[in-house]
Amino acid sequence: MGSRASTLLREEEIEEIKKETGFSHSQITRLYSRFTSLDKGENGTLSREDFQRIPELAINPLGDRIINAFFPEGEDQVNFRGFMRTLAHFRPIEDNEKSKNPTASEPLNSRTNKLLFAFRLYDLDRDDKISRDELLQVLRMMVGVNISDEQLGSIADRTIQEADTNGDNSISFNEFIKVLEKVDVEQKMSIRFLH
Amino acid sequence: MAWFTFPADNLLCRCLGISITVWFTLLFVFIIMPAVLGVSFGIRSFYMRTLLKIFEWATLRMELGAKEKNQELYKPLRSEPEFEMADIFYFCRRGVESIVDDEVTKRFSAQELKSWNLLTRSNYNFRHISLRLTVLWGLGILIRYGVLLPLRVTLAVTGICLLLVLTTLVAFLPNAELRSYLSEKVHLMCYRICVRALTAIITYHNRYMIFSNGGICVANHTTPIDVIILANDGCYSLVGQVHGGLMGMVQRAMVKSSSHIWFERSEVKDRHLVAKRLGDHVADKTKQPILVFPEGTCINNTSVMMFKKGSFEIGCTVYPVAIKYDPRFGDAFWNSSKFGMVSYLLRMMSSWAIVCSVWYLPPMNREEGEDAVQFANRVKAAIAAQGGLVDLIWDGGLKRAKVKDVFKEEQQKLYSKVLVARHSGSANTRASLY
Numbered sequence: 001m002g003s004r005a006s007t008l009l010r011e012e013e014i015e016e017i018k019k020e021t022g023f024s025h026s027q028i029t030r031l032y033s034r035f036t037s038l039d040k041g042e043n044g045t046l047s048r049e050d051f052q053r054i055p056e057l058a059i060n061p062l063g064d065r066i067i068n069a070f071f072p073e074g075e076d077q078v079n080f081r082g083f084m085r086t087l088a089h090f091r092p093i094e095d096n097e098k099s100k101n102p103t104a105s106e107p108l109n110s111r112t113n114k115l116l117f118a119f120r121l122y123d124l125d126r127d128d129k130i131s132r133d134e135l136l137q138v139l140r141m142m143v144g145v146n147i148s149d150e151q152l153g154s155i156a157d158r159t160i161q162e163a164d165t166n167g168d169n170s171i172s173f174n175e176f177i178k179v180l181e182k183v184d185v186e187q188k189m190s191i192r193f194l195h
Numbered sequence: 196m197a198w199f200t201f202p203a204d205n206l207l208c209r210c211l212g213i214s215i216t217v218w219f220t221l222l223f224v225f226i227i228m229p230a231v232l233g234v235s236f237g238i239r240s241f242y243m244r245t246l247l248k249i250f251e252w253a254t255l256r257m258e259l260g261a262k263e264k265n266q267e268l269y270k271p272l273r274s275e276p277e278f279e280m281a282d283i284f285y286f287c288r289r290g291v292e293s294i295v296d297d298e299v300t301k302r303f304s305a306q307e308l309k310s311w312n313l314l315t316r317s318n319y320n321f322r323h324i325s326l327r328l329t330v331l332w333g334l335g336i337l338i339r340y341g342v343l344l345p346l347r348v349t350l351a352v353t354g355i356c357l358l359l360v361l362t363t364l365v366a367f368l369p370n371a372e373l374r375s376y377l378s379e380k381v382h383l384m385c386y387r388i389c390v391r392a393l394t395a396i397i398t399y400h401n402r403y404m405i406f407s408n409g410g411i412c413v414a415n416h417t418t419p420i421d422v423i424i425l426a427n428d429g430c431y432s433l434v435g436q437v438h439g440g441l442m443g444m445v446q447r448a449m450v451k452s453s454s455h456i457w458f459e460r461s462e463v464k465d466r467h468l469v470a471k472r473l474g475d476h477v478a479d480k481t482k483q484p485i486l487v488f489p490e491g492t493c494i495n496n497t498s499v500m501m502f503k504k505g506s507f508e509i510g511c512t513v514y515p516v517a518i519k520y521d522p523r524f525g526d527a528f529w530n531s532s533k534f535g536m537v538s539y540l541l542r543m544m545s546s547w548a549i550v551c552s553v554w555y556l557p558p559m560n561r562e563e564g565e566d567a568v569q570f571a572n573r574v575k576a577a578i579a580a581q582g583g584l585v586d587l588i589w590d591g592g593l594k595r596a597k598v599k600d601v602f603k604e605e606q607q608k609l610y611s612k613v614l615v616a617r618h619s620g621s622a623n624t625r626a627s628l629y
Binding site: 055066090139185193 | 277278280281282283284285286287288289290291292293294295296297298299300301304589593597598602603604605606607608610611612614
């Protein structure tokens with residue numbers, strides 16, 4: 001009797017998640033019911049297959065990389081806290097947050113953290129550098145078979161050339177930030193969460 | 196003092212006068228008169244052609260000059276597709292948006308109700324709120340399980356037994372006409388009993404559209420009860436897979452007195468065989484119309500998903516029917532991954548009632564130059580519009596199967612096109628993903 005949604009998510013947990021991610025109470029309960037509807041095994045965690053069951057995600061060329069971003073290093077299951085922590089990166093930046101306490105730790109949806117999320121999609125081996133191979137891999141995922149190897153190689157070379165400032169033939173996080181400094185990251189990496 | 200008038204002054208005045216007169220005459224004759232009369236001398240097009248010739252000559256001279264000096268005239272077009280590192284944001288955002296909410300997966304589970312109809316199964320936020328509410332709920336349970344359920348089960352059992360017995364009896368009659376007449380009556384009677392067994396309150400709209408032979412009737416699919424609801428109002432030939440057990444017995448009994456199309460599981464895969472049998476049945480004008488559910492699977496009645504094109508390829512008239520259930524009285528959707536047939540029927544029989552509306556839509560035929568898929572989509576749109584459902588192009592088969600790779604390849608192709616479009620446009624018209 002009753003719903004799984006409200007009996008399994010305790011008020012203290014909601015408060016903790018609120019503090020950590022900045023989502024509102026109703027957003028957290030709504031996302032929790034989404035989490036449980038994706039959780040076909042009903043064991044409180046999501047596996048990669050649960051994500052791949054979403055057709056719109058399965059046809060996304062970077063779908064696998066995005067799914068990967070939810071799972072911590074080497075693990076195959078993600079619980080609700082981890083799910084919310086990753087989704088928090090996409091919360092829009094509200095104006096009143098910008099003037100908050102500057103000594104508090106950086107919120108998950110800050111510009112830098114959004115950029116870090118995108119950086120990690122490129123940087124597969126997590127060595128904090130995007131090598132030419134990693135860039136080629138992502139490019140190949142995005143274009144499929146429609147562009148030849150040579151063209152893709154020269155795109156990768158040109159991109160690295162434009163971004164690389166210290167000559168190590170790979171893109172570090174700081175160089176990544178520099179390349180994207182004119183891009184409106186806040187808007188492009190935010191989605192609307194209904195209240 | 197007299198004004199000194201130079202002879203030149205006189206000349207000047209006269210020249211001025213003449214030129215002004217000439218000017219105005221020319222203006223009048225060549226521009227104003229034709230404008231008034233609506234006639235054209237072709238002066239402007241002549242002017243334009245002359246200008247073009249001059250421009251061409253000038254460009255040629257410039258290019259020749261530049262070539263001699265080995266200079267670049269124009270910025271070189273980059274010969275490669277242009278990629279930006281920010282492109283990844285687009286896919287990233289789309290991906291996370293679909294994780295937070297997507298159009299497809301929510302169609303495969305029961306719709307969430309805003310109000311509460313005293314059934315705990317329908318509102319996910321049920322909590323103990325007040326004593327009165329709980330008492331009301333308890334009373335509801337007593338009535339539903341103590342009174343309604345036994346009544347309905349008795350009716351259902353009676354209905355099915357009657358169906359089995361009577362159809363077998365009718366099959367023994369020698370006269371074909373009498374047999375088909377009686378079998379119609381028997382079927383209708385048994386379906387009416389079954390409808391009362393479920394306390395289904397059905398409102399039929401546009402009954403004048405009903406037809407009696409030839410043609411295929413298509414409807415959106417929410418539950419196996421759809422069959423009972425439609426067959427309650429007219430006689431159809433059903434199409435489906437052969438089942439075992441009780442369903443199998445019912446199927447065999449039905450076939451004895453009227454023609455239905457039951458497929459073996461292996462035959463289902465053979466699309467030509469299916470099409471042939473359907474086509475043969477439709478061509479025979481004495482047979483009843485076929486009832487088909489082109490979605491192929493149960494959807495939760497908030498949307499209509501992709502119609503399989505098989506029944507639309509046969510080339511006969513299609514009669515669409517829209518069925519919409521009112522979820523306030525009991526959710527009719529059969530979530531086959533969660534409930535088996537028996538537990539589903541028990542849930543149905545312990546709801547308050549099944550209230551639905553059935554709309555018969557005007558017949559549709561395939562038009563010139565339309566292929567089966569477009570025809571199917573047109574019918575689907577008509578059904579969705581009438582029933583107030585969302586029209587989706589996604590395949591209902593995604594309930595169980597993975598989405599085909601073809602769709603991902605399409606996304607990749609689209610993105611590659613954007614890259615190439617960027618390089619061939621000028622810097623001001625950079626193609627954007629957004």
